[in-house]
Amino acid sequence: MSRDNFVAKSTEGRLSSGHMADDDNQPRRRGLGGEKKPTINDVARLAGVSKKTVSRVINQSPFVKADTREKINAIIAEIGFSPDPQARGLAFRRSFLIGLVYDNPNPQYVVNMQLGMLDAMRGSGYELVVHPCNRGNPTFLTDFRRFIERQKLWGVVLTPSVSEDDRVKIILDEIGCGYIRIASVPVDEPAHIIVSNDRVGGRAAARHLAELGHTTIGFISGPGTFRSSHERRGGFEEELKDRKLKLTDDYIMQGAYTFETGISCGAELLKRTPRPTAIFAANDEMAAGVLHAIRRANLRCPEDVSVIGFDDFQIASSVWPPLTTVRTPTREIGRMAAEKLIGHGGEEGEDHSREAASATSPALVVRDSTGPAPR
Amino acid sequence: MSRDNFVAKSTEGRLSSGHMADDDNQPRRRGLGGEKKPTINDVARLAGVSKKTVSRVINQSPFVKADTREKINAIIAEIGFSPDPQARGLAFRRSFLIGLVYDNPNPQYVVNMQLGMLDAMRGSGYELVVHPCNRGNPTFLTDFRRFIERQKLWGVVLTPSVSEDDRVKIILDEIGCGYIRIASVPVDEPAHIIVSNDRVGGRAAARHLAELGHTTIGFISGPGTFRSSHERRGGFEEELKDRKLKLTDDYIMQGAYTFETGISCGAELLKRTPRPTAIFAANDEMAAGVLHAIRRANLRCPEDVSVIGFDDFQIASSVWPPLTTVRTPTREIGRMAAEKLIGHGGEEGEDHSREAASATSPALVVRDSTGPAPR
DNA sequence: CTGAAAGCGCTTACAG
């Protein structure tokens, strides 16, 4: 019987890891080879203490005499001991893995978020496990719960729009897994959230266009499933209203945060009479699409139509003309989220209620796609 | 003494996980809460067999009677048992984590690679741990070794350019960790590599330009530290040569795979006399930069100058005009790599020498940035 | 084909 044959026989999808092991004349699979690494027992023996005391040092318990601690730390450094995360995790009933659960398809958003989290995790002993998901999938919640329970994650960071799903929060609370939700508004207690304040960014976009003298302005919103869509639009409209400008329904299009919807919604807006002299697209992808629509209509940006985006991802500076946009500090947000999780990985019985809410603010970045309103 | 105080006292960066735990009147940190999950013991008891037999079923050993297996599987399904990866990992001396180690800064490349790996890992019980790195860092090799040893990874996927570093291979072999290297040429045994054949893509770009009648052609290469730079250029030059066209030194610029170097190298090439009627930039970022240089020089693309990129990332279709480019199936490559790793996670004592090399081929995607050579 | 014992490397619960 070949090795590969019975691997395929599995009936239990959840369990079929595709590997095998048994006794009785089978080829042995060994763990990582080489000389065996030192364990807590080696440290204890060398230091002449019990392993429990070494454990206390590892876990930074205050109940160790200073010189005992120093001696143990010296030995740890000398023999290059590093506690096994799996053994620790098994005893702790909790892994040293931090998850990133996302459904935002933008690669730059995802990578920036990962980099930010890793900034905070570097040297901490935690590792980052990525877990894209799809809320449209009927098994989404079941899969999510299985993932969290099975891996016994230390904590998880959720980004929009999955972060906006309260059913996910409920599962996390039930299981007792730490979590941080990234959102444009405070949808949870301060201890569980990082707020990106997209509304402020919407206002900044409106202010910029108003100051350039634009009065006939178009807007392309994101999909209704993202809270940020409403915030960006809300801020934009508020600021215009404060300045006695208004956005009429004809000049509002609903996009889907994609390049293609930017083209189609942009083309539509350019047909309005009077033609808008400025268009605010709720993200950079769509703003890049608007640039294409402008070109296809034989118009110029910014001479005929100003365009402003949101996010300041790389596409914003790669297109022509480079986009004026509103920058969201994604990497910074990722760092804050992981820090918060590591700081208190959802321990129960502690009081986080007084914890300050973590928040960031978007900021306007002016480039070449916006100019004075044509007369 | 406050809880947060002594956390900061850590002297051992490697060990300071920032958490604490001890007995003696400290608040208890508990593992994931809720009702306790069923273990292998529960299954064994319910099935009236030993846990070892259940273990055999989990690991798909052939040495279990069919009806015993079925009975156990039924109980597993009924009570929703799922083996604990940490306990399994501890006993196996090996985790069920697969690492992605990369230093390519392109977000889309990174995300596509992750998605591809996850395609292969879905439902397998393995999880994906991401690990960006910087070969320029003096502690790079030490950090890398520590990461692999400490996490006892099942395997790791390496992408260019870190995949091209033989010192990394040596470490992996020493430790006995499974690995797959992504590279543009076969730099390792078939069992350890996925080849992207960039040379073929370079040839396709040259063929396309030659067929459009271009004879004065410029080239912008990537950085010498990427093997793909040489392959893309090599293929391009070979094909031109086969067609009796040649690339003179004046018409070759060295870029760094960045948008900015695309602008500067493009601007330089446009100053040549005669002016090139076509430019092949070795990736999309640089090709997008060339478009900017063309516009700044008051030239048109493709009427005056054709441009062709490489990768077919999203930027290629977002710029104006949409770029003709050479598509690399990154996600597919990621999937193949993870499959290969899961299929045989570096077990020793097995014969992988006859294993077929895994390879993919890039393909030309024609859009609007290339046209007939101007007369 | 199956099982009892020992062990993976840590931490908890308890005692001093």
Place this chain on the structure above:
DNA sequence: CTGAAAGCGCTTACAG
């Protein structure tokens, strides 16, 4: 401030 015993949930090594 420190330690001996038991346990986390699995697999290995051995025996039958």
